Amino acid sequence: METLLTVLVAQYRPDPQALRRTLASLAMQTTRDFAVVLADDGSPQNFFADSQVYLAEHGITAVQTVAMPQNGGTVCNILHAAQKVSTRWILTLSPGDYLYDQDTLAWWLQRLQTDAPRVAFAKQAYYTPGPEPTPAPGETPFDRTPYDPAHYQPDVIKRNLLLYDDGISGCGMVYERDLLVEALQLLAGHVRLAEDFSVRLFAVRGIPIRRYDRLTTWYEYGEGVSTNESARQRMAAEWRAMVELLYRQYPKDRTVRLAHAYFFNDRHKSRLVRGLVGRLIVPQNAPFKKAQRSWQPPVNGEEATLRAIYAAASQP
Numbered sequence: 001m002e003t004l005l006t007v008l009v010a011q012y013r014p015d016p017q018a019l020r021r022t023l024a025s026l027a028m029q030t031t032r033d034f035a036v037v038l039a040d041d042g043s044p045q046n047f048f049a050d051s052q053v054y055l056a057e058h059g060i061t062a063v064q065t066v067a068m069p070q071n072g073g074t075v076c077n078i079l080h081a082a083q084k085v086s087t088r089w090i091l092t093l094s095p096g097d098y099l100y101d102q103d104t105l106a107w108w109l110q111r112l113q114t115d116a117p118r119v120a121f122a123k124q125a126y127y128t129p130g131p132e133p134t135p136a137p138g139e140t141p142f143d144r145t146p147y148d149p150a151h152y153q154p155d156v157i158k159r160n161l162l163l164y165d166d167g168i169s170g171c172g173m174v175y176e177r178d179l180l181v182e183a184l185q186l187l188a189g190h191v192r193l194a195e196d197f198s199v200r201l202f203a204v205r206g207i208p209i210r211r212y213d214r215l216t217t218w219y220e221y222g223e224g225v226s227t228n229e230s231a232r233q234r235m236a237a238e239w240r241a242m243v244e245l246l247y248r249q250y251p252k253d254r255t256v257r258l259a260h261a262y263f264f265n266d267r268h269k270s271r272l273v274r275g276l277v278g279r280l281i282v283p284q285n286a287p288f289k290k291a292q293r294s295w296q297p298p299v300n301g302e303e304a305t306l307r308a309i310y311a312a313a314s315q316p
Contacts, residue, residue: 003034003062004087004088004089005088005108005112006037006177008078008091008092009023009036009037009094009095010041010074010078010081010092010094010195011038011041011094012040012043014046015096016047016050018220019096020313021313022095022097023313024098024312026058026099027058027312028101029102029105029106030102030106031105032059033105034062034109035086036055036060036063037066037082037084037085038052038066039067039081040065040067040068041068042072043071048065066080066081074194076184076192079181079185090174090176090180091172092171092172092195096129096220097218097220098218098306099172099216099217100218104217107216108216111212112174115210118176118179118208119174120173120175121172121209122215122216123139123214124215124219125306126138126139126218126299127221129220133303133307135303137297137299138300139298139300141160141168142292143288144211146160147210148211157209158204161199161200161203162200162243163255163258163262163281167196168199168209170195171217172216172217173199180198183202187201190242193238194242200242204253218309240264243260243263244260247259262281
């Protein structure tokens with residue numbers, strides 16, 4: 001039977017314990033009908049040999065290792081590895097992020113065979129790491145409604161992604177391999193760290209983004225480029241680069257034009273003009289923005305399921 005799915009673990013200077021727990025979440029799966037690509041972004045130590053031995057000891061032998069010769073950023077790292085993948089779909093993880101439970105990949109394979117989505121996301125359980133890992137509040141996107149397959153709303157999705165800062169985390173997303181490679185080739189050289197910005201491109205192109213409501217990943221909160229406060233300025237620059245790229249590629253798209261006007265509403269304009277542009281394009285008193293600001297994300301996931309991954313990783 002043809003293997004359909006590759007789990008791509010994108011790493012840079014990985015913490016060995018976090019990496020081992022990510023691999024343990026793969027080893028715990030009830031199926032072995034998947035491939036693994038370990039992608040390293042020019043780390044001084046990539047732990048490839050240890051990782052391959054560990055996976056082989058747990059019956060996972062369809063493993064490739066792909067190393068960037070020097071650090072190029074997440075987009076280039078995933079692109080470099082995805083080009084080596086032969087399966088139709090790719091699921092992306094990073095060290096410290098885990099498959100939710102032992103049946104996650106079996107569930108994904110069933111969905112891929114039944115629905116054949118081009119790009120898909122499910123639900124995440126956020127957690128804070130440490131000797132006593134704990135589920136934490138968190139979920140993306142805030143507004144899941146327009147992704148309902150029965151009532152799909154592409155214009156609302158595009159608005160939410162480009163104007164209302166209601167993104168989808170790349171942790172555990174599933175992409176058609178060719179679609180992901182094409183998107184990352186466009187982003188490379190403009191966006192360094194945010195491969196999940198490719199979802200904005202898909203929304204502009206009208207590619208359906210499939211939503212599922214099953215928990216499929218544990219997302220490490222507080223350490224990554226998206227949640228670490230010291231990295232937020234870099235991510236803001238990445239966002240502007242992405243908007244500028246979309247504006248060059250799709251200058252006639254109304255939502256892209258609005259996003260460009262909003263995010264490049266800089267100090268070369270008068271305060272009055274800046275204020276009018278900001279309030280008219282993304283009105284902060286709109287019901288959506290009010291609800292978004294007041295929203296309290298849920299705490300998803302069972303603590304016992306999270307701790308089982310820690311326990312599995314600590315076994316010899």
